[in-house]
Amino acid sequence: MTQKQREKRNGGLRVRASGQSLNPGDEAAPGTPGTGEDICPQCQGSGRIDGAACPNCGGRGTIIRGIGGA
Template sequence: MSVTPSSGTPGKPENHLKPGDEALAGTPGTGEDLCPDCSGSGKLRDGTECPTCEGSGRITQGIGGG
């Protein structure tokens, strides 16, 4: 049996919304992007964990127009 690594925040359920997310991962019309507050590093300038992406460096946001 193989295990696929999770792309979510460690210790959080897969359907967990981070503060910077606009929707749950996998929601139609959304995509993963780098966190705008930490530029994808997961850390702020002072070295603390980014609260927007909860240290993952990624957020889920709406894509396209409408």
């Protein structure tokens, strides 16, 4: 029937399941196995640098980093 149409709809957009976007400081998408939230090293968790949103964590104050190897 319209299976082709459905595939096109789902595959056309790259939408993350969580709806969150990655920041430069993130090493993986939120919820990725083997990763966890950590304080952003750039802003020390404040989410702001010089009065502006921290570019490393997007103003969130935390980043996602791998915790597997420790």
